[in-house]
Amino acid sequence: MTSQPSPRVRVERDGPILRIALDRVDKRNAADERMLQELALAYGELDRDPTLRVGLVHAMGDHFTGGLDLGDVAPKLAAGTLQVVPEGGLDPWGVQSRQVSKPVVLAVQGTCLTLGIELALASDVVVAADSTTFAQLEVARGIVPFGGATLRFPRLGWGDAMRWILTGDRFDAAEALRIGLVQEVVPVGTELERAAALAGRIAAQAPLAVQAALASARAALPDASAAAADLVPTTRRLAGTRDARRAAESYLTGTPVAFEGD
The missing domain is CATH 1.10.12 (Lyase 2-enoyl-coa Hydratase; Chain  A, domain 2)
Known part of the structure; x- marks a missing residue:
């Protein structure tokens, strides 16, 4: 009997909160096509289920995400065969489908690259560990951000968005807070607890x-x-x-x- 592969995204119900965890620790949670699809299915579940009120997205291990797994994604992207949103799913970045209709709270730590920033931009409240490092580095890979950075980042301020999108440079949590990419910066190791508390506050409302x-x-x-x-x-x-x-x-x-x- 063939064993089922381990999930890239783990989903757990916590009362009215749907906890969605990226779990590809050995790859710094870099997203291949399967992870993208599993994340989309989790967002679809959050959207459909009337007993769920808030999504809480976080990542296992020391890093939120190293961005795209280019070895898997780049050939499919170039061929036009990359499938991000399977049946029953919603695009977590709200580009290839409508956005999820319920609030999403995000907790980030370690490295948060490319699609991680775009997931923050598509979320509603973001908590970052004080040691988090960010970079929107698609231009250094010969592509452009396609998860919504060019659509949403400029809303935070044109110059700030262009500074980071056009250079691909890294920036820290203090800068992310200054430009409004994240709403709170907390000591490393407490980001998920704080994000869960905020998700609980939202879930307690009508x-x-x-x-x-x-x-x-x-x-x-x-x-x-x-x-x-x-x-x-x-x-x-x-x-x-x-x-x-x-x-x-x-x-x-x-x-x-x-x-x-x-």
């Missing part, structure tokens, strides 16, 4: 409201006027939910509220 707020913020990036026009109808719809009534009762009685997503 899930329909969280998803609506996320969708509104995303819609406002390309067209603030269209997003603004949708705010009152969305708020009216949310005000009629049971979770909104639970929140109102909690406010009046002073008792904690347990949101149920309806």
Whole structure:
């Protein structure tokens, strides 16, 4: 009997949080096609399951990711045969499909190269270990970032984005915090704990409201006027939910509220 290969991405449910762990430690979590597909399937699961409210993405070992496994990916990329999003999956970078509809909190450490930065840019809250090193070094490999860096990095500031995209130079966690790529920098070894705490805070809120707020913020990036026009109808719809009534009762009685997503 043929044994099944070890997963590149490990998925674990923690109540309403889906923990998604990159696990190719011997390759510094460099992504081959199989890892990309397994990650896409995990995002698809997060999106579909109504009991899941937040994704928590992290990596096993000392490094978040060494970027692409070019030995596996480059020939397929050149031939146009690279398949990132299998049936049932969602592109974690939101380039080849819509983005996941639920928030994603990311914890990074060690080396975080290329697609790791792009995953941070596609996530909603990022916590970095203070020793993390970043680099968007595709130009040094003769290609361009294709996971969304050219789409999202400039939103943080044109000059900062071009400084790092066009040189491929490495930068540290302090610089990542300064330019807004990460939201918190913590002592190495505590990044996952802190990211899990933030994911828990998000999961404790009204899930329909969280998803609506996320969708509104995303819609406002390309067209603030269209997003603004949708705010009152969305708020009216949310005000009629049971979770909104639970929140109102909690406010009046002073008792904690347990949101149920309806």
